[in-house]
Amino acid sequence: MQTPSNAMIDIASVSKTYNTSQRGSHLALDDVNLTINEGEFVSILGPSGCGKSTLLYMVGGFVKVSAGSITVKGAPVTGPGPDRGPVFQEFALFPWKTVLENVMYGPLEQGMPKKEAAAWARQLLTMVHLAKYESFYPKELSGGMKQRVALARTLAYKPNILLMDEPFGALDAYTRTRLQNELLDIWERDRKTVMFITHSVEEAVFLSDRVYVMTPSPGHIRKVYEIDLPRPRVRSELLLDRRYQDYVVSIERLLDEQDKEFA
Ligand SMILES: Nc1ncnc2c1ncn2[C@@H]1O[C@H](COP(=O)(O)OP(=O)(O)OP(=O)(O)O)[C@@H](O)[C@H]1O
Numbered sequence: 119m120q121t122p123s124n125a126m127i128d129i130a131s132v133s134k135t136y137n138t139s140q141r142g143s144h145l146a147l148d149d150v151n152l153t154i155n156e157g158e159f160v161s162i163l164g165p166s167g168c169g170k171s172t173l174l175y176m177v178g179g180f181v182k183v184s185a186g187s188i189t190v191k192g193a194p195v196t197g198p199g200p201d202r203g204p205v206f207q208e209f210a211l212f213p214w215k216t217v218l219e220n221v222m223y224g225p226l227e228q229g230m231p232k233k234e235a236a237a238w239a240r241q242l243l244t245m246v247h248l249a250k251y252e253s254f255y256p257k258e259l260s261g262g263m264k265q266r267v268a269l270a271r272t273l274a275y276k277p278n279i280l281l282m283d284e285p286f287g288a289l290d291a292y293t294r295t296r297l298q299n300e301l302l303d304i305w306e307r308d309r310k311t312v313m314f315i316t317h318s319v320e321e322a323v324f325l326s327d328r329v330y331v332m333t334p335s336p337g338h339i340r341k342v343y344e345i346d347l348p349r350p351r352v353r354s355e356l357l358l359d360r361r362y363q364d365y366v367v368s369i370e371r372l373l374d375e376q377d378k379e380f381a
Pocket of ligand 1: 135137138164170335
């Protein structure tokens with residue numbers, strides 16, 4: 119099958135088998151097909167252990183596929199690359215570096231002169247509302263602030279694609295919704311392609327152009343929802359929007375049905 123020309127990420131008939139000493143050969147993903155076009159925001163929902171992270175890590179080039187293929191802009195993924203920026207739940211900031219130094223790290227590694235890297239990092243810190251905290255160390259920040267730094271640090275590499283694995287999963291509900299709004303603001307500005315893993319149906323519908331729902335292990339795509347809601351999205355308006363409510367309810371129902379089928 120020909121890859122559509124605007125496909126940024128194309129996952130074709132991908133399966134993953136892990137070989138472990140504990141349980142031998144384990145099929146984690148079974149024949150997954152998924153396409154994300156350039157500039158799209160796509161979320162993956164599914165029960166714990168269905169292989170969401172595995173899928174994201176394979177797109178990131180951190181884990182190898184067992185069968186099928188993954189291409190990014192038509193080229194097979196052979197390993198990690200600066201075009202795909204990961205943002206995970208674990209912040210993984212350098213504890214010995216300040217906020218500014220953490221964000222400058224990538225551009226410096228890529229050879230950007232120090233002055234320019236500092237200016238770029240400051241621009242990103244302003245974007246994530248942390249300009250005042252540039253000389254703080256990670257341990258002096260709240261969880262939400264750390265996640266903002268992690269996002270700025272990834273954006274500093276100027277990736278075309280953001281690979282986000284439950285980036286807001288560990289945050290309190292208030293901070294989580296604030297960060298969702300900020301992420302959408304950033305996304306509206308330069309429309310990076312986003313692959314976003316979450317356990318939250320509301321979060322997936324609020325953020326995405328399309329939501330893929332996976333079956334329990336071995337993970338397979340159960341259903342795809344095209345989220346036809348206006349952008350820019352304003353939470354207080356969407357909460358009253360019948361279409362938003364319908365998406366959330368029908369995905370919740372599907373997940374409930376699946377729970378019963380696979381119980
Ligand atoms: N490195 C590994 N070695 C062996 N098995 C693994 C490895 N990583 C993941 N698995 C297994 O693959 C399956 C899918 O794991 P994965 O973390 O991708 O699921 P997930 O949907 O992201 O789960 P969660 O929502 O709980 O984070 C699980 O059964 C897990 O035990």
